[in-house]
Amino acid sequence: MRSDLSKYLDTELIGLLAADREPALQELYERYWERLFTKAYNFLRSEDAAKDCVQEVFIWLWTHRNSVQIENVNSYLQQATRFQALKALRERRPTGDFEDRLSRLTGHILASDAIEFKELKTYLEGLIESLPEDQRLIFRLHREESLTYSQIAEKLGISVKTVEKKMSLALRHLRAHTGDTLFIMAILAALA
Numbered sequence: 001m002r003s004d005l006s007k008y009l010d011t012e013l014i015g016l017l018a019a020d021r022e023p024a025l026q027e028l029y030e031r032y033w034e035r036l037f038t039k040a041y042n043f044l045r046s047e048d049a050a051k052d053c054v055q056e057v058f059i060w061l062w063t064h065r066n067s068v069q070i071e072n073v074n075s076y077l078q079q080a081t082r083f084q085a086l087k088a089l090r091e092r093r094p095t096g097d098f099e100d101r102l103s104r105l106t107g108h109i110l111a112s113d114a115i116e117f118k119e120l121k122t123y124l125e126g127l128i129e130s131l132p133e134d135q136r137l138i139f140r141l142h143r144e145e146s147l148t149y150s151q152i153a154e155k156l157g158i159s160v161k162t163v164e165k166k167m168s169l170a171l172r173h174l175r176a177h178t179g180d181t182l183f184i185m186a187i188l189a190a191l192a
Helices: 010-018 022-044 047-063 073-092 098-112 114-129 133-143 149-156 160-178 180-190
Strands: none
Touching: 010 022, 010 073, 022 047, 022 073, 047 073, 114 133, 114 160, 133 149, 133 160, 149 160
């Protein structure tokens, strides 16, 4: 049975959500569950996993209801579902080439959301540019030129251990500023 909030705009529901009105969450859930489930299912190919994914999105929304700023609820929930599905894929670690499968899925996202990809790439480029010069150089040699750590060490005249440490610091910086799911998408796709 629909709540008395069914005639409210999404933005009004977000306002009610911020005021701890649980029925607003229920109304958003009823409005968006089916399309979010379909999106999650397209990624995960499992009904149970897709249901869990959508549930996690709404749990997160409720948990962060007082701090989240949402202008377009549909876009926000669609993006959150994509990220949650990618996180579920990472945690599931299917047999076969995980990175290849994730790259294909990321390619699907990028094809359907070119503007979001462009923004992601710009943001990531800014983060890479903010790295110290030695970390940035090592990161670019490895990710963009596909050099191995040994090849980078030889090219720069440093030890492989130094390359490993600098790369680890660079990745830690990027992950700290993007979150795990966005980090995976960025590393696998934006620099491909």
